[in-house]
Amino acid sequence: MASGKTLENKVAIVTGGAQGIGYAIAERYLREGAEVVICDIDDDQGEAAETALRKIGRTKYLHCNVAEKLDVHNMVASALDEFG
Known part of the structure:
Protein backbone atom coordinates (compact mmCIF):
# COMPACT_ATOMS: atom_id res chain seq x y z
CA MET A 1 0.00 0.00 0.00
CA ALA A 2 1.32 3.43 -0.89
CA SER A 3 2.05 5.81 1.94
CA GLY A 4 1.02 9.44 2.06
CA LYS A 5 -2.17 11.38 1.75
CA THR A 6 -3.51 10.11 -1.57
CA LEU A 7 -6.87 11.90 -1.21
CA GLU A 8 -5.54 15.32 -0.26
CA ASN A 9 -7.62 18.20 -1.71
CA LYS A 10 -10.58 15.86 -2.26
CA VAL A 11 -14.03 15.84 -0.65
CA ALA A 12 -15.86 12.55 -0.13
CA ILE A 13 -19.55 12.06 0.60
CA VAL A 14 -20.18 8.86 2.55
CA THR A 15 -23.78 7.73 2.87
CA GLY A 16 -24.58 5.61 5.90
CA GLY A 17 -21.47 7.13 7.45
CA ALA A 18 -22.68 7.26 11.05
CA GLN A 19 -21.69 3.70 11.88
CA GLY A 20 -20.47 0.37 10.58
CA ILE A 21 -18.88 0.10 7.15
CA GLY A 22 -19.79 3.69 6.24
CA TYR A 23 -18.04 5.00 9.35
CA ALA A 24 -14.96 2.89 8.59
CA ILE A 25 -14.87 4.22 5.02
CA ALA A 26 -15.17 7.81 6.25
CA GLU A 27 -12.35 7.22 8.72
CA ARG A 28 -10.12 5.75 6.01
CA TYR A 29 -10.81 8.64 3.64
CA LEU A 30 -9.87 11.10 6.38
CA ARG A 31 -6.63 9.24 7.08
CA GLU A 32 -5.87 9.42 3.36
CA GLY A 33 -6.26 13.21 3.46
CA ALA A 34 -9.83 13.77 2.23
CA GLU A 35 -12.38 16.05 3.81
CA VAL A 36 -15.53 14.03 4.50
CA VAL A 37 -19.26 14.62 4.56
CA ILE A 38 -21.06 11.83 6.38
CA CYS A 39 -24.76 11.38 5.70
CA ASP A 40 -27.21 9.28 7.63
CA ILE A 41 -30.80 9.22 8.89
CA ASP A 42 -29.76 8.68 12.52
CA ASP A 43 -28.96 12.16 13.81
CA ASP A 44 -27.69 11.03 17.21
CA GLN A 45 -25.24 8.56 15.67
CA GLY A 46 -24.34 11.02 12.91
CA GLU A 47 -23.47 13.80 15.33
CA ALA A 48 -21.46 11.39 17.50
CA ALA A 49 -19.60 10.15 14.42
CA GLU A 50 -18.86 13.72 13.33
CA THR A 51 -17.42 14.52 16.76
CA ALA A 52 -15.21 11.42 16.73
CA LEU A 53 -14.07 11.81 13.12
CA ARG A 54 -13.20 15.49 13.53
CA LYS A 55 -10.26 14.32 15.64
CA ILE A 56 -8.81 12.90 12.43
CA GLY A 57 -9.78 15.56 9.89
CA ARG A 58 -12.38 17.96 8.57
CA THR A 59 -15.76 16.27 8.81
CA PHE A 83 -16.53 22.49 1.23
CA GLY A 84 -16.76 24.36 -2.06
Whole structure:
Protein backbone atom coordinates (compact mmCIF):
# COMPACT_ATOMS: atom_id res chain seq x y z
CA MET A 1 0.00 0.00 0.00
CA ALA A 2 1.32 3.43 -0.89
CA SER A 3 2.05 5.81 1.94
CA GLY A 4 1.02 9.44 2.06
CA LYS A 5 -2.17 11.38 1.75
CA THR A 6 -3.51 10.11 -1.57
CA LEU A 7 -6.87 11.90 -1.21
CA GLU A 8 -5.54 15.32 -0.26
CA ASN A 9 -7.62 18.20 -1.71
CA LYS A 10 -10.58 15.86 -2.26
CA VAL A 11 -14.03 15.84 -0.65
CA ALA A 12 -15.86 12.55 -0.13
CA ILE A 13 -19.55 12.06 0.60
CA VAL A 14 -20.18 8.86 2.55
CA THR A 15 -23.78 7.73 2.87
CA GLY A 16 -24.58 5.61 5.90
CA GLY A 17 -21.47 7.13 7.45
CA ALA A 18 -22.68 7.26 11.05
CA GLN A 19 -21.69 3.70 11.88
CA GLY A 20 -20.47 0.37 10.58
CA ILE A 21 -18.88 0.10 7.15
CA GLY A 22 -19.79 3.69 6.24
CA TYR A 23 -18.04 5.00 9.35
CA ALA A 24 -14.96 2.89 8.59
CA ILE A 25 -14.87 4.22 5.02
CA ALA A 26 -15.17 7.81 6.25
CA GLU A 27 -12.35 7.22 8.72
CA ARG A 28 -10.12 5.75 6.01
CA TYR A 29 -10.81 8.64 3.64
CA LEU A 30 -9.87 11.10 6.38
CA ARG A 31 -6.63 9.24 7.08
CA GLU A 32 -5.87 9.42 3.36
CA GLY A 33 -6.26 13.21 3.46
CA ALA A 34 -9.83 13.77 2.23
CA GLU A 35 -12.38 16.05 3.81
CA VAL A 36 -15.53 14.03 4.50
CA VAL A 37 -19.26 14.62 4.56
CA ILE A 38 -21.06 11.83 6.38
CA CYS A 39 -24.76 11.38 5.70
CA ASP A 40 -27.21 9.28 7.63
CA ILE A 41 -30.80 9.22 8.89
CA ASP A 42 -29.76 8.68 12.52
CA ASP A 43 -28.96 12.16 13.81
CA ASP A 44 -27.69 11.03 17.21
CA GLN A 45 -25.24 8.56 15.67
CA GLY A 46 -24.34 11.02 12.91
CA GLU A 47 -23.47 13.80 15.33
CA ALA A 48 -21.46 11.39 17.50
CA ALA A 49 -19.60 10.15 14.42
CA GLU A 50 -18.86 13.72 13.33
CA THR A 51 -17.42 14.52 16.76
CA ALA A 52 -15.21 11.42 16.73
CA LEU A 53 -14.07 11.81 13.12
CA ARG A 54 -13.20 15.49 13.53
CA LYS A 55 -10.26 14.32 15.64
CA ILE A 56 -8.81 12.90 12.43
CA GLY A 57 -9.78 15.56 9.89
CA ARG A 58 -12.38 17.96 8.57
CA THR A 59 -15.76 16.27 8.81
CA LYS A 60 -19.38 17.38 8.52
CA TYR A 61 -22.51 15.37 9.35
CA LEU A 62 -25.63 16.03 7.29
CA HIS A 63 -28.99 14.35 7.73
CA CYS A 64 -30.00 12.62 4.51
CA ASN A 65 -32.37 9.86 3.53
CA VAL A 66 -30.97 8.79 0.15
CA ALA A 67 -34.39 7.37 -0.79
CA GLU A 68 -35.69 10.96 -0.86
CA LYS A 69 -34.60 13.02 -3.88
CA LEU A 70 -35.05 16.34 -2.04
CA ASP A 71 -32.89 15.13 0.88
CA VAL A 72 -30.11 14.20 -1.54
CA HIS A 73 -30.38 17.54 -3.35
CA ASN A 74 -30.24 19.47 -0.07
CA MET A 75 -27.33 17.39 1.23
CA VAL A 76 -25.26 18.02 -1.90
CA ALA A 77 -26.07 21.75 -1.78
CA SER A 78 -25.02 21.90 1.89
CA ALA A 79 -21.83 19.96 1.14
CA LEU A 80 -20.96 22.39 -1.65
CA ASP A 81 -21.61 25.36 0.65
CA GLU A 82 -19.38 23.85 3.34
CA PHE A 83 -16.53 22.49 1.23
CA GLY A 84 -16.76 24.36 -2.06
